Amino acid sequence: MNKSGETILSVENLFVSYGHVEALKGVSLEVKRGEIVVLVGSNGAGKTSIMETILGVNQTRKGRIIFEGREITNLSSDKIVRSGIFLVPEGRGVFSSMSVLDNLLLGAHHNLKNAKEKTAYVYELFPVLGQRRNQIAGTLSGGERQMLSIARALMSNPKMIMVDEPSIGLAPKIVNDIFKILQNLNKEGYAILLSEQNVYKALKLADRGYVLETGSVVLDGTSEGLLHNTDIRKAYLGA
Amino acid sequence: MSLPLYYYLAITAVYILMTWALYLPYRVAHLHFMVVANMAISGYFGGYAAINWHWSFLAVFAAGFLIGAVVSFVVSIAIGDAPTFAVVIVGFTFIYITKTVIENWPAMGSTMGMFGIPLVNHILLYAYLFVLVTGFFIYRFDHSRLGRAASAIFIHRELATSFGVNTKYLGMFLQTWAGAIGGATGVLYGFIMNSLFPNFFTFPIIGATMTMLFLGGYTTMWGPLLAAPVLWGAPLLLPTAVASWRQIIYGVLLIVILLLRPEGAITRPFIVKVQTTIFQWMRIKKV
Amino acid sequence: MAVFLAQIVNGISLGSVYVLLVTGFNLLLLVAMIIHYSFPIVVVFSMYISWIVLGLTGGNMFLGLSAGIVSAVLINILTAPMFQHIMKKRGDVDINSTMVLSMGIGMIITDFLSHSVNSGFPIAFPDSLTGRGEPAFIRLGVISMSRGDMLSLTLGIIFVLGLFWILYKTRAGRAFRAIAEDPNGAKLVGIPILKTGLQSYALTGLLGGVSAVAMSILLGSASPGLGDQLGRKVLAVSIIAGLGNLKGGLIVGISLGILEALVQGYWSGTWSNSIAFVVMLIAILVKPKGIFGMKL
Ligand SMILES: Nc1ncnc2c1ncn2[C@@H]1O[C@H](COP(=O)(O)OP(=O)(O)OP(=O)(O)O)[C@@H](O)[C@H]1O
Ligand SMILES: [Mg+2]
Numbered sequence: 001m002n003k004s005g006e007t008i009l010s011v012e013n014l015f016v017s018y019g020h021v022e023a024l025k026g027v028s029l030e031v032k033r034g035e036i037v038v039l040v041g042s043n044g045a046g047k048t049s050i051m052e053t054i055l056g057v058n059q060t061r062k063g064r065i066i067f068e069g070r071e072i073t074n075l076s077s078d079k080i081v082r083s084g085i086f087l088v089p090e091g092r093g094v095f096s097s098m099s100v101l102d103n104l105l106l107g108a109h110h111n112l113k114n115a116k117e118k119t120a121y122v123y124e125l126f127p128v129l130g131q132r133r134n135q136i137a138g139t140l141s142g143g144e145r146q147m148l149s150i151a152r153a154l155m156s157n158p159k160m161i162m163v164d165e166p167s168i169g170l171a172p173k174i175v176n177d178i179f180k181i182l183q184n185l186n187k188e189g190y191a192i193l194l195s196e197q198n199v200y201k202a203l204k205l206a207d208r209g210y211v212l213e214t215g216s217v218v219l220d221g222t223s224e225g226l227l228h229n230t231d232i233r234k235a236y237l238g239a
Numbered sequence: 240m241s242l243p244l245y246y247y248l249a250i251t252a253v254y255i256l257m258t259w260a261l262y263l264p265y266r267v268a269h270l271h272f273m274v275v276a277n278m279a280i281s282g283y284f285g286g287y288a289a290i291n292w293h294w295s296f297l298a299v300f301a302a303g304f305l306i307g308a309v310v311s312f313v314v315s316i317a318i319g320d321a322p323t324f325a326v327v328i329v330g331f332t333f334i335y336i337t338k339t340v341i342e343n344w345p346a347m348g349s350t351m352g353m354f355g356i357p358l359v360n361h362i363l364l365y366a367y368l369f370v371l372v373t374g375f376f377i378y379r380f381d382h383s384r385l386g387r388a389a390s391a392i393f394i395h396r397e398l399a400t401s402f403g404v405n406t407k408y409l410g411m412f413l414q415t416w417a418g419a420i421g422g423a424t425g426v427l428y429g430f431i432m433n434s435l436f437p438n439f440f441t442f443p444i445i446g447a448t449m450t451m452l453f454l455g456g457y458t459t460m461w462g463p464l465l466a467a468p469v470l471w472g473a474p475l476l477l478p479t480a481v482a483s484w485r486q487i488i489y490g491v492l493l494i495v496i497l498l499l500r501p502e503g504a505i506t507r508p509f510i511v512k513v514q515t516t517i518f519q520w521m522r523i524k525k526v
Numbered sequence: 527m528a529v530f531l532a533q534i535v536n537g538i539s540l541g542s543v544y545v546l547l548v549t550g551f552n553l554l555l556l557v558a559m560i561i562h563y564s565f566p567i568v569v570v571f572s573m574y575i576s577w578i579v580l581g582l583t584g585g586n587m588f589l590g591l592s593a594g595i596v597s598a599v600l601i602n603i604l605t606a607p608m609f610q611h612i613m614k615k616r617g618d619v620d621i622n623s624t625m626v627l628s629m630g631i632g633m634i635i636t637d638f639l640s641h642s643v644n645s646g647f648p649i650a651f652p653d654s655l656t657g658r659g660e661p662a663f664i665r666l667g668v669i670s671m672s673r674g675d676m677l678s679l680t681l682g683i684i685f686v687l688g689l690f691w692i693l694y695k696t697r698a699g700r701a702f703r704a705i706a707e708d709p710n711g712a713k714l715v716g717i718p719i720l721k722t723g724l725q726s727y728a729l730t731g732l733l734g735g736v737s738a739v740a741m742s743i744l745l746g747s748a749s750p751g752l753g754d755q756l757g758r759k760v761l762a763v764s765i766i767a768g769l770g771n772l773k774g775g776l777i778v779g780i781s782l783g784i785l786e787a788l789v790q791g792y793w794s795g796t797w798s799n800s801i802a803f804v805v806m807l808i809a810i811l812v813k814p815k816g817i818f819g820m821k822l
Contacts, residue, residue: 052714055714057710057713057714076718077713077714077716078716078717078718080716081715081716082716086715086716087714089711089714093708093711093714093715095703095704095707095708095711096707097703097707098700098703098704098707102700102703105697105700106700106701106704106712106715106717107715109697109700109701109715109716109717110716112697152715156715156716268622270622270625270626314811317811317812317814318810318811318814321814321815322769322814322815323621323622323625324561324621324625324761324765324769325765325810325814325815327563327625327761328758328761328762328765328810329807329810329811331758331761332758332762332803332806332807332810333807335755335758335800335803336800336803336804336807339797339799339800339803340800343797442633442636442751442754446629446633449626449629450630453626483641484637484641485637486633486634486636486637487633487634487637487638487641489633490630490631490632490633490634490637491630491634493626493627493629493630493633494608494627494630494631494634497612497623497626497627497630498608498611498612498627501612501623
């Protein structure tokens, strides 16, 4: 595995609020090239807020986001997607009235060159999607939708993929499949920022992790370290 | 009283009433232009009854009020809970159909108009009495449980339903009431002008009342009350060459206010500020 | 029977104009998320621009019709920032205030036309454009079609098909549909929302311009009140079909054209126009949310 230690994304002292609600209170984190980094935290801790802010959906009140050495704070989402970040949103975010192929092509909206090769590539990774390319996405199963959402991310030629709570609402076996897919993608060189409530599985998969509580990072470290941390074991692993 | 002043005051009362008639259903986000059709139907009925059957003004006025209420009530059974745009188009089609019927009905004067509606003494007094009574009841409504329910519906119809607000009945109630005001105002208008023309009950009054509602502010009853005299009066002060562009002036004002101050000139926080200022002032006086 | 068939054919021509207008209206509703009630008023304004330019250039068809199309596109693009401003300010899209804004625009255009162009009298397009007084272009048994009918029907078919092609086969169309289904989700996959919205304004402007051409040919005349009348019909058709339902709009638009033509065929007089409105009113009262379901 190529984990050169070069930082691809760094978030510095990020503050975000929705009206009067302070969702993020000075979050800092880093993702290195070829790494899987996991954000863990209970409901409302701020995982989605971090990812959406990186993608430029929310305006920051303070702080900087740097991607591949370039500041992307408060750029518009389409520019950020162009620069190589793609989000697999919480709840999949597929367009259910549109076909599987349309959904895939939307991932490549900013760059349709080589769309043929890219679709061929994701059909190879996800044969189900290839068989159902003309099916309406709304009729896919939950697991298939999650695959479609990940495949759509790959269509955008990303350098880093953010995956927000992929395991929600899926059977344990399907969750294992999805995690396997993420692992394989990581081996192909994609950096992955993952958010999960399934802490044990996520830490097993990831290289490093950050623990969030009400908008702040309260703990971070290697997955090994976090897995053995007593506070974590008490709070999230029920031990 | 000079004739221009008399007409200014009388027509101002008509516009206040019609804008309130638009304001009431807009409390539940219904832009109910139907009230203009009510105005025409009751107005023409009133004119006919007064000329041919020699009904007294008060009898005609009461009948106009009732007819407005009944027509709007019947329609509200279908659209009491409809989406805004459906309410809008029902109003527009009703206006159009009413106008076509009048234009093709010789007894109503067809396109020539209806003339000879008798003069009534003290019509101005009656008009403002009706403004006062209507205003009183709107005030009571706005400060009641139902008024709060209406505000909840305006903000979020589905959510309000889940709180147990019966959106349909409230919509029907407001539409019926507005229709009654529209009908009665139609009769008033006929007796003020002593004549009626089918063309009045279309574009001119829709544009004017809509502008008064949104410019004055649709969140409180005070917006229409203040906007009607100003918006109706201001063009009268301008030279005729400019005043004949009334509709364009209204259109521009409407767009500007929507862009700059979407809730209109007079908003709820503004009313609260005025109230506290008055209270403070009164307290100082007492001491 | 002869009258019946002939009126059906006329109705389809008329219906194709309604379909053009309703499709433009629905597109703005779906992608730009506004109720542009006055869209048909803008179209009538473009007819007036065509007429004025025709007068100035001594009847140059190409210049006249192009001026109409360009003006429709321009008006749509120029008014777009106002609509977008309202939507941004309100956070959640407040569709009612976009409708009121659109009505304000309509008030200005209609009053301008009734004051300043041709002293407010109806305008008539030259016979060389409409084909009035020429022998029928096509004659099939009892059915005959004038050149004007043919032309406007062809324009209608080409542009509605073209629009569906853009929507379902191109990159921009895919983005339009994505925004129509889920604006927030569309943002997440990197679709520039405002820019795409602007494209939809331009495209509907083009559609409006083409509608203006078709109407100039088919109706042969226009009046200041025409826009308001069409505005009511288009909103009614769109609601009956189900707001934002493109295919439903196709069916209901054609049906309205046929209904009106049949009424005119059998029942001439000032009443004929209101019959369509009575039918539409009943349809809306019975089903305020439309026959084919809203796509909003
Ligand atoms: N659009 C919004 N408006 C107002 N508050 C918001 C909004 N989105 C998020 N919040 C608030 O911000 C905080 C962080 O929310 P966020 O969705 O980032 O949490 P999360 O960690 O993703 O939670 P979950 O595991 O439930 O998805 C919460 O308190 C939430 O209520
Ligand atoms: Mg979340």
